[in-house]
Amino acid sequence: MFLTIQQLNKQFSDQNGQVSTILKDINLSVNEGEFISILGPSGCGKSTLLSIIAGLTSATEGKIKVEGTPISSPGKDRGMVFQEPALFPWLSVKENVMFPLKSDGSKIDAEEKATNYLKMVQLSNYLDHYPHEISGGMQQRVAIARALAMDPRLLLMDEPFGALDEQTRTRLHTQLENIWRDTKKTILFVTHSITESIKLSDRIIVMGTRPGTILADIKVTISRPREDHKEKMFELEEEIMTYLKKEIDKVIAEEN
Amino acid sequence: MNPLLKRILFFVILIGFWSFGSAVNLWSEVLFPSPLSVINSLVAGITDMTLIYDLIASFRRLAIGLSIALIIGTAIGVLIAKSKTADDTIGAMLLALQSVPSIVWLPLAIMWFGLNEKAVIFIVILGGTFVMALNIRTGIKNVSPLFIKAARTMGSSGFDLFLRVIFPASIPHVVTGTRLAWAFSWRALMAGELLSTGPGLGYTLRYASDFGDMSLVIGVMIIIGVIGAIVDQLIFQRIEKNVARRWGLS
Structure with a gap:
C-alpha cells in the first residue's frame, strides 16, 4: 500500500478549553497512481486531513505512512497546491517554479526542469512574467507546475480550482487529467463539488461532518473521458447526493 | 486641469504675492527679504562653493548615519519580530523612545563625543533606527x-x-521603514547641525542668522525643503508604489 492512514483523530481546543473533534476514526488506504477525491460539505475537516498528510498540522492520534515511513513534518515527497495560488510575488513565474529546486542540483538543471513543467501546464510563454501580470487560472497552473517540479510521490490539492470561474475550471480539469495520466502521480484532491470529483477521480471518499468521518468509499468505474458518459455520471451524482443530503439535514437540524 | 500645471500656477502666484509684498513694503526687507535677494544669496553661496561644501558635508553625515540606522533598525526589528520576550521588553521601550525627538539627545551626545561630527551622526542614527525597527517588525x-x-x-x-x-515578503514594509527613517534622519540632521558645528546646511543657517542675513536663512530653508520633497516624492514614493503593485497590495 502506498499511503495508509490508520485510526486518525484530530481535536482542537478553543480559548475556553472546549475540545471539539474535527476528525474521528479516519482509515484510508491509497494505491500508487490513484486519483482520489475527498468530498464533503464545508466543515467536515477534509482540508485539515490534507494538511495533516502534508505534515503542516499534527494529528491528535493515529498514524500516517507513505510507503511504510511515518509522516511528522512536511517533505518534498508530498507536493501541495492550495486554494489560492500562493505564488511568491517577488519571483518571476519561472523562479517560482524553481523555488523547491534551489537546494538540489545546479541552476541550469533547475531552470530546465522548471521550463519543462511550465510547458506541461502550457505556460512556456510566460516564464519571465510576474504573478500579478497573469490571470488567476494561470497563477494556479504555475502553482501546479511548482508542486510537480520537486517530483513528489504524492500530490495534495486543496480545492485548487475553487476560486476560478466555470470555463477556466473545466479547462484545468482536462489539463490536470492529462498531467496525471502522463506523470502517474498519486493525487489526493479535496473538493466540495460532486461533479468535479466524479469527473476526475478513480475513487471518491465521501466525508460527513461534526465530527468528520468517512461515510463512503466509492469506486468510479466510468471510463474516461467521463464527459462521454453523462448519464452514468448523473446516476453516480444522485447516489452521492443521498449521502450528503443526510449530512446537510444534520447541520440544518443542529443550527435550528 | 493637469495637477502639475496647477502646482506650477500655485507657486507662481505665491512667489508673485511675496515679490509684490516686498516691493510695496508690506513688511520690512530686513525681517523678510524679497525673492530676488534670496535668489541672490543662493547664487552667491553656490558660486563661492560654500553651499556646495555644506551640501556635501550634510549628505556625508546623513549617508553614514542613515546606513547605520537602517542596519541597526533591521537587526532590532528582526529580533523583536521573532522573539516574544524581546518584543515585550525592547519593543515596548522602542515605542517610548520613538516619541522622543532625537535632538533632545544632543546634550548627552556632546558630552559623550564632544562638539563635533560624531555627536551629529549619533543624533541622525537615533532619528532613523527606531522607526525602521518598528516597520521591520510589522513587516x-x-x-x-x-x-x-x-x-x-x-x-x-x-x-x-x-x-x-x-524577508522578501516583508519588502513593502522595509521600503516604508526606509522612507520614514530617511525623513526622521533628515530632520534630526538639520536640528543637530543647527546646534553644533559646520560645515553643513544647518550650521550655515545658524551662521547666517547670527549675522542677520535673513535672505540666506530663507535660501537654506528652501534648499532643505526642496531636497526633502524630491527624495520623498521622486524616489521613495515611486519605489513604494512599484513594490506595492508587484506585491499585490494595491
Missing part, C-alpha cells in the same frame, strides 16, 4: 501564513525560510 509579523505553509511543503524551513520567504 515580518504580517507575512501571509499561506506563503509560509507553501514554502514549508517545498522543504524550506529555518534560516532558509527566513531568507527566501519571510
Whole structure:
C-alpha cells in the first residue's frame, strides 16, 4: 500500500478549553497512481486531513505512512497546491517554479526542469512574467507546475480550482487529467463539488461532518473521458447526493 | 486641469504675492527679504562653493548615519519580530523612545563625543533606527501564513525560510521603514547641525542668522525643503508604489 492512514483523530481546543473533534476514526488506504477525491460539505475537516498528510498540522492520534515511513513534518515527497495560488510575488513565474529546486542540483538543471513543467501546464510563454501580470487560472497552473517540479510521490490539492470561474475550471480539469495520466502521480484532491470529483477521480471518499468521518468509499468505474458518459455520471451524482443530503439535514437540524 | 500645471500656477502666484509684498513694503526687507535677494544669496553661496561644501558635508553625515540606522533598525526589528520576550521588553521601550525627538539627545551626545561630527551622526542614527525597527517588525509579523505553509511543503524551513520567504515578503514594509527613517534622519540632521558645528546646511543657517542675513536663512530653508520633497516624492514614493503593485497590495 502506498499511503495508509490508520485510526486518525484530530481535536482542537478553543480559548475556553472546549475540545471539539474535527476528525474521528479516519482509515484510508491509497494505491500508487490513484486519483482520489475527498468530498464533503464545508466543515467536515477534509482540508485539515490534507494538511495533516502534508505534515503542516499534527494529528491528535493515529498514524500516517507513505510507503511504510511515518509522516511528522512536511517533505518534498508530498507536493501541495492550495486554494489560492500562493505564488511568491517577488519571483518571476519561472523562479517560482524553481523555488523547491534551489537546494538540489545546479541552476541550469533547475531552470530546465522548471521550463519543462511550465510547458506541461502550457505556460512556456510566460516564464519571465510576474504573478500579478497573469490571470488567476494561470497563477494556479504555475502553482501546479511548482508542486510537480520537486517530483513528489504524492500530490495534495486543496480545492485548487475553487476560486476560478466555470470555463477556466473545466479547462484545468482536462489539463490536470492529462498531467496525471502522463506523470502517474498519486493525487489526493479535496473538493466540495460532486461533479468535479466524479469527473476526475478513480475513487471518491465521501466525508460527513461534526465530527468528520468517512461515510463512503466509492469506486468510479466510468471510463474516461467521463464527459462521454453523462448519464452514468448523473446516476453516480444522485447516489452521492443521498449521502450528503443526510449530512446537510444534520447541520440544518443542529443550527435550528 | 493637469495637477502639475496647477502646482506650477500655485507657486507662481505665491512667489508673485511675496515679490509684490516686498516691493510695496508690506513688511520690512530686513525681517523678510524679497525673492530676488534670496535668489541672490543662493547664487552667491553656490558660486563661492560654500553651499556646495555644506551640501556635501550634510549628505556625508546623513549617508553614514542613515546606513547605520537602517542596519541597526533591521537587526532590532528582526529580533523583536521573532522573539516574544524581546518584543515585550525592547519593543515596548522602542515605542517610548520613538516619541522622543532625537535632538533632545544632543546634550548627552556632546558630552559623550564632544562638539563635533560624531555627536551629529549619533543624533541622525537615533532619528532613523527606531522607526525602521518598528516597520521591520510589522513587516515580518504580517507575512501571509499561506506563503509560509507553501514554502514549508517545498522543504524550506529555518534560516532558509527566513531568507527566501519571510524577508522578501516583508519588502513593502522595509521600503516604508526606509522612507520614514530617511525623513526622521533628515530632520534630526538639520536640528543637530543647527546646534553644533559646520560645515553643513544647518550650521550655515545658524551662521547666517547670527549675522542677520535673513535672505540666506530663507535660501537654506528652501534648499532643505526642496531636497526633502524630491527624495520623498521622486524616489521613495515611486519605489513604494512599484513594490506595492508587484506585491499585490494595491
